[in-house]
Amino acid sequence: MKKIMSSGVVGLDEILGGGFVCPSTILIAGGVGTGKTTLVLQSLFNAARNKEQCLFIASVSEPVTSINNYLASFSFFDPDCKNMHFVDAGELLMEKKDVFGIIEENIESIKPDRVVIDSFLSFAGRNKDALHALFAYVKRKNLQLFLTDVFSEETLNEHYIASLVDGVIFLSMEEGRRWIKVLKLRGQDISIKRHAFKFSTAGIEVFPKLKLELEAKVSGKKISLGIKGIGQILGEGVLEGSAILVAGEIGAGKSLAGFHFINEGAKEGEKSLFISLDENLATVSRNAKRFGFDAKSLVDKGLVSALYAPVVDLVPDEHMVKLKEALEGVNRLVINGVSSYQSAFDSMWEYKNFLLTLISLCKSKGITSVFTTDTNPGEYYPAEIAHLMDGIIILSSAEEMGVRRRYIEAIKMRGSPYTTGKKLMDMTPRGLEISP
Numbered sequence: 001m002k003k004i005m006s007s008g009v010v011g012l013d014e015i016l017g018g019g020f021v022c023p024s025t026i027l028i029a030g031g032v033g034t035g036k037t038t039l040v041l042q043s044l045f046n047a048a049r050n051k052e053q054c055l056f057i058a059s060v061s062e063p064v065t066s067i068n069n070y071l072a073s074f075s076f077f078d079p080d081c082k083n084m085h086f087v088d089a090g091e092l093l094m095e096k097k098d099v100f101g102i103i104e105e106n107i108e109s110i111k112p113d114r115v116v117i118d119s120f121l122s123f124a125g126r127n128k129d130a131l132h133a134l135f136a137y138v139k140r141k142n143l144q145l146f147l148t149d150v151f152s153e154e155t156l157n158e159h160y161i162a163s164l165v166d167g168v169i170f171l172s173m174e175e176g177r178r179w180i181k182v183l184k185l186r187g188q189d190i191s192i193k194r195h196a197f198k199f200s201t202a203g204i205e206v207f208p209k210l211k212l213e214l215e216a217k218v219s220g221k222k223i224s225l226g227i228k229g230i231g232q233i234l235g236e237g238v239l240e241g242s243a244i245l246v247a248g249e250i251g252a253g254k255s256l257a258g259f260h261f262i263n264e265g266a267k268e269g270e271k272s273l274f275i276s277l278d279e280n281l282a283t284v285s286r287n288a289k290r291f292g293f294d295a296k297s298l299v300d301k302g303l304v305s306a307l308y309a310p311v312v313d314l315v316p317d318e319h320m321v322k323l324k325e326a327l328e329g330v331n332r333l334v335i336n337g338v339s340s341y342q343s344a345f346d347s348m349w350e351y352k353n354f355l356l357t358l359i360s361l362c363k364s365k366g367i368t369s370v371f372t373t374d375t376n377p378g379e380y381y382p383a384e385i386a387h388l389m390d391g392i393i394i395l396s397s398a399e400e401m402g403v404r405r406r407y408i409e410a411i412k413m414r415g416s417p418y419t420t421g422k423k424l425m426d427m428t429p430r431g432l433e434i435s436p
């Protein structure tokens with residue numbers, strides 16, 4: 001049976017197909033300052049905490065003293081860890097000593113489970129034969145070996161090391177985001193997508209891209225949206241697990257529709273998650289109160305949880321991981337201002353994939369969701385995401401003889417009958433009310 005070794009980095013094992021097959025030789029490659037040293041040290045310290053013996057061989061550019069200073073800001077760092085062993089290869093090189101010989105001596109005496117050479121090209125790269133011999137030696141000794149160095153994807157593909165090692169993990173920075181990609185890993189079913197990661201006090205945290213859920217929890221149960229009089233349009237409600245888009249101009253009452261939906265769930269003891277993309281939660285709560293919705297009391301009772309996710313710093317894959325956790329035990333989801341997500345993506349394709357994955361996640365759990373969105377003047381609904389939704393409700397208004405009248409209309413409702421045409425609607429201190 002193959003032995004799998006955890007990387008010791010949150011989220012990384014998942015994209016590695018479980019972890020590293022041991023023994024293997026893994027190259028951690030990437031641009032300068034992408035996090036190569038942090039990743040391997042985090043792996044070693046977390047393994048050392050789990051009683052593994054670990055050996056770190058530092059090169060000229062980053063001697064052990066400077067590494068120790070840098071590590072102090074990370075929680076995985078333990079300066080007193082007895083299972084961590086450091087060797088300064090830079091010093092040995094300057095003294096013209098036999099670096100490979102000394103590495104082997106250290107391996108013989110320490111008997112490590114994991115060895116890191118950071119970064120290997122400065123000395124090992126020049127001596128291909130010695131590196132081959134070292135690889136054969138660590139395999140015989142059943143050791144997990146990690147090498148790091150600076151490469152671009154192009155230079156890596158042309159370098160002999162890429163075919164020599166069992167696995168390659170590639171780190172990069174693009175458009176102010178950090179990415180990790182497994183380029184190869186012999187013997188493991190890896191994810192070949194690029195995944196987001198970030199630095200925190202815990203070190204590197206990887207956010208594996210969520211897969212589309214192919215199974216949906218289907219029932220014939222109807223879920224009421226909670227707006228007074230909406231039965232005239234939707235009967236008993238929308239099908240459980242549906243994704244409903246509520247579109248309308250600014251001030252049309254879209255957030256209010258979201259509050260009604262949550263409040264109706266709370267009456268039945270159902271839990272809701274409210275995601276606000278544009279407004280902080282204090283503002284949302286104050287606005288809800290104006291219409292008689294006591295958000296605080298619902299939160300205190302554990303019926304509503306709310307998350308403010310300003311899109312400025314949003315890392316979509318990280319956000320999705322948080323959403324998945326927050327959706328545990330939830331029956332209803334409201335995403336208020338869904339179109340704001342769009343600016344967090346480089347392309348419409350990525351934005352739509354994100355929404356599709358989120359909707360599939362909700363469907364797999366039988367969660368009914370309401371996505372509210374602004375429309376531009378003259379626009380009926382955002383066509384680019386409308387096809388992802390099971391139902392669309394339009395809130396609109398028109399001026400008639402000096403009076404602004406509000407309307408509500410369903411224009412699509414998969415799997416359940418609905419009444420077509422605009423219905424007159426009022427915005428009252430009790431929220432939205434549809435006229436009989």
Ligand SMILES: Nc1ncnc2c1ncn2[C@@H]1O[C@H](COP(=O)(O)OP(=O)(O)OP(=O)(O)O)[C@@H](O)[C@H]1O
Binds near residue numbers: 033037039199
């Ligand atoms: N707590 C932190 N928060 C944000 N970024 C951090 C944090 N700690 C480190 N970094 C970033 O990580 C980078 C250094 O990480 P690390 O030394 O692991 O990278 P590297 O790939 O080994 O770099 P080099 O190419 O110099 O060897 C820094 O440039 C810094 O931007």
Ligand SMILES: [Mg+2]
Binds near residue numbers: 036038062118
């Ligand atoms: Mg480094």
